[in-house]
Amino acid sequence: MNLRRTLAAVLLTLASATAVWAGQYDTIDYYVQQMIAAAATKDQAGVLTFREQLDNQRRPEPGDATQARPFRQQGLDHLAGNRFKEALAAFRQAFIADPADPEIANQLSLTYLLLRRLKEAERLAVYALSLAPGQSATWFTLGQVYGQTGDTQRAAGAFANAYQFAPDPATLTEQLRQLATTDPADAVRIGALQALQAVQPQTPPTSLANPGIPPVPTAAPPPQPAVNSLPNALQPGASLGKPVATPPPASSPPQPAPAGNDNLGQRIYRRSLPITCLIVTTRNGKTDNLGSGLLVSSDGLVITNDHVIDKADNLAVKCGGRESVAKIRRRGKSPDLALLSTSLNGADRFILNATYSQDLIGRDVFVIGNPYGLEGTFSTGVISGLREIDGVRYIQISAPISPGNSGGPVILHDGTVIGIATMGLKVGQNLNFAIAAIEISAAGFFDPSRMKNQPASGKP
Amino acid sequence: MNNTLLKPVLLLAAWLLAASPAFAQNLESNRYYVQQMIELASANDEHGIVAMQRMLEQNPRPASSDPAAASAALQRGLAALRQDDQQTALMAFQQAVQLDPGNVEAANHLGLVHRKLGQWPEAERALQQALSLEPARAVAWFQLAQVYGLQNDARRAIGALANTYRYAQNAMRAEEILRNIAENEAADTLRNAALATLQLYQLPVATVIVPPLAPHSEMAPMANPASSSRAPRTAP
Numbered sequence: 073m074n075l076r077r078t079l080a081a082v083l084l085t086l087a088s089a090t091a092v093w094a095g096q097y098d099t100i101d102y103y104v105q106q107m108i109a110a111a112a113t114k115d116q117a118g119v120l121t122f123r124e125q126l127d128n129q130r131r132p133e134p135g136d137a138t139q140a141r142p143f144r145q146q147g148l149d150h151l152a153g154n155r156f157k158e159a160l161a162a163f164r165q166a167f168i169a170d171p172a173d174p175e176i177a178n179q180l181s182l183t184y185l186l187l188r189r190l191k192e193a194e195r196l197a198v199y200a201l202s203l204a205p206g207q208s209a210t211w212f213t214l215g216q217v218y219g220q221t222g223d224t225q226r227a228a229g230a231f232a233n234a235y236q237f238a239p240d241p242a243t244l245t246e247q248l249r250q251l252a253t254t255d256p257a258d259a260v261r262i263g264a265l266q267a268l269q270a271v272q273p274q275t276p277p278t279s280l281a282n283p284g285i286p287p288v289p290t291a292a293p294p295p296q297p298a299v300n301s302l303p304n305a306l307q308p309g310a311s312l313g314k315p316v317a318t319p320p321p322a323s324s325p326p327q328p329a330p331a332g333n334d335n336l337g338q339r340i341y342r343r344s345l346p347i348t349c350l351i352v353t354t355r356n357g358k359t360d361n362l363g364s365g366l367l368v369s370s371d372g373l374v375i376t377n378d379h380v381i382d383k384a385d386n387l388a389v390k391c392g393g394r395e396s397v398a399k400i401r402r403r404g405k406s407p408d409l410a411l412l413s414t415s416l417n418g419a420d421r422f423i424l425n426a427t428y429s430q431d432l433i434g435r436d437v438f439v440i441g442n443p444y445g446l447e448g449t450f451s452t453g454v455i456s457g458l459r460e461i462d463g464v465r466y467i468q469i470s471a472p473i474s475p476g477n478s479g480g481p482v483i484l485h486d487g488t489v490i491g492i493a494t495m496g497l498k499v500g501q502n503l504n505f506a507i508a509a510i511e512i513s514a515a516g517f518f519d520p521s522r523m524k525n526q527p528a529s530g531k532p
Numbered sequence: 533m534n535n536t537l538l539k540p541v542l543l544l545a546a547w548l549l550a551a552s553p554a555f556a557q558n559l560e561s562n563r564y565y566v567q568q569m570i571e572l573a574s575a576n577d578e579h580g581i582v583a584m585q586r587m588l589e590q591n592p593r594p595a596s597s598d599p600a601a602a603s604a605a606l607q608r609g610l611a612a613l614r615q616d617d618q619q620t621a622l623m624a625f626q627q628a629v630q631l632d633p634g635n636v637e638a639a640n641h642l643g644l645v646h647r648k649l650g651q652w653p654e655a656e657r658a659l660q661q662a663l664s665l666e667p668a669r670a671v672a673w674f675q676l677a678q679v680y681g682l683q684n685d686a687r688r689a690i691g692a693l694a695n696t697y698r699y700a701q702n703a704m705r706a707e708e709i710l711r712n713i714a715e716n717e718a719a720d721t722l723r724n725a726a727l728a729t730l731q732l733y734q735l736p737v738a739t740v741i742v743p744p745l746a747p748h749s750e751m752a753p754m755a756n757p758a759s760s761s762r763a764p765r766t767a768p
Contacts, residue, residue, distance in 0.1 A: 171705040191736035199704045
């Protein structure tokens with residue numbers, strides 16, 4: 073009898089020890105998958121039930137947050153500079169120091185995703201959700217992971233949960249729209265679209281999924297066209313920031329019309345106008361130059377061309393009817409960029425799009441700026457090519473631009489900024505060039521804590 | 533000496549005389565069980581490992597001759613370790629283990645200091661003692677894996693790393709540590725052992741591409757321990 077009892081005890085110990093060891097990840101993964109399945113079928117109660125199960129899981133011991141913090145900051149800096157391997161090393165150290173921080177776990181997962189290490193990305197995202205089941209950013213990462221693996225259904229469920237738990241549903245909607253329209257992976261686009269339709273049934277089914285776009289391997293380096301020698305006319309003197317004999321600006325700046333049943337161009341114009349800036353420089357007490365710029369942070373950072381502010385004593389900036397003096401925070405000749413600080417605080421700002429790939433060619437672009445002082449002039453065209461000139465990546469566009477457009481945004485149909493209008497050829501027609509937005513981060517003008525960026529991924 | 537004092541002293545001496553051979557015998561069998569756990573882990577024999585763990589856990593703990601003095605010595609050792617004074621730490625931990633052979637903290641830290649000093653046999657012995665007292669102590673398995681890995685004992689390094697992962701309080705953290713070693717560790721045996729451990733548990737890891745050796749020895753990079761590119765060996 074005693075022997076039998078002892079044997080039973082040993083067997084029980086064996087069974088429970090095995091379950092504890094092997095089941096740690098499997099258990100949380102099971103609940104996460106149930107939340108995804110429930111979200112995909114709009115089963116709100118199911119989502120909440122399994123979230124509660126996750127909430128009841130034993131949390132790991134808190135780690136050393138003080139030790140983790142500098143590693144995490146390093147990771148963010150590397151991510152902003154598209155140095156993914158370095159970001160991985162830094163986030164790994166942060167995670168090892170403090171494995172109980174869900175944001176660090178999600179950032180590590182995101183870095184694995186950017187490195188196309190999808191299995192690791194999935195495991196870390198699932199783990200992060202066990203720490204914080206309501207963390208929208210992790211669901212968003214996980215949705216992309218599943219989309220990259222071609223699993224549309226799970227991508228849609230994860231994106232739906234990202235929306236469900238989003239602290240700012242409007243921003244998340246915009247992010248989902250961007251994925252639905254521009255992500256090169258079919259399952260990501262379709263998953264994002266399905267999630268949008270699930271949470272906002274009025275979302276049009278045809279315009280967003282872009283099924284015609286072939287998937288592009290995001291890890292592959294973007295193919296570069298051969299750089300031909302350009303005519304002499306493409307010189308700094310041909311740049312667009314020096315209007316000679318500028319006519320007086322319009323007496324009152326254009327006001328965006330109320331939203332209605334309008335087309336894409338009208339929507340882009342209406343959204344972009346309040347965050348596109350007129351830049352006026354003075355020298356020796358007199359107006360010297362006019363140019364354009366764009367608001368890129370909620371605390372008033374404005375990007376423009378360096379040649380717009382060349383030799384200026386003072387700078388004034390006017391964005392959507394609001395005015396401010398500006399100070400130069402950073403500037404450089406190559407690439408021809410400047411970052412200004414202003415007092416124009418506000419939630420709305422442009423999102424930079426760091427894509428630079430052949431897949432962009434042929435896409436519609438919209439340009440808004442102040443040619444010859446004509447404030448808020450809006451024009452359209454297409455991306456005609458990619459050019460690298462003196463080591464700087466440019467996007468060639470057919471949208472007409474003139475002196476005064478310099479420093480203004482070149483916008484894709486999803487509202488993200490793909491380039492900064494900079495110069496054009498004096499010969500030919502509509503042969504204009506914008507500094508690719510990817511150069512903003514490559515040249516150190518991008519501040520990840522204040523600006524928004526659509527990471528470089530070879531996808532528009 | 534008065535009788536009331538003499539009696540307990542004699543009793544203690546008699547107990548120690550009787551217990552010591554048994555304890556010494558236990559030490560040897562305990563090391564055997566620890567080695568068995570390593571062998572079974574490298575073969576992923578889960579039930580065998582748990583059985584060995586049970587055997588170790590059923591052993592009575594060796595008695596302490598002076599727990600308070602042992603605890604004080606342990607604290608001195610930890611303080612010295614924080615100051616990176618390894619010789620002082622070594623002496624303090626040795627004293628703590630002598631005074632209290634059942635103190636797992638002291639044995640584990642003694643192993644740690646021996647490992648840092650490159651004293652492999654002593655490190656192995658101390659860590660085996662720690663594991664015989666607490667076979668589910670992941671941090672001791674991790675130390676032991678490094679001892680084996682740095683001695684090019686691949687098989688035992690894999691077994692010890694496998695037990696590190698098995699007993700880690702946070703499996704995801706242990707997994708990430710293993711990946712870090714598998715992708716960045718400079719010592720070939722340890723790096724490959726981490727890779728093999730991840731594969732043993734079917735955990736994802738990037739394929740490691742090792743640069744070819746320099747064709748001429750004079751062209752090999754100079755070793756600089758101070759700026760070694762080894763992955764940080766953080767305890768799980």
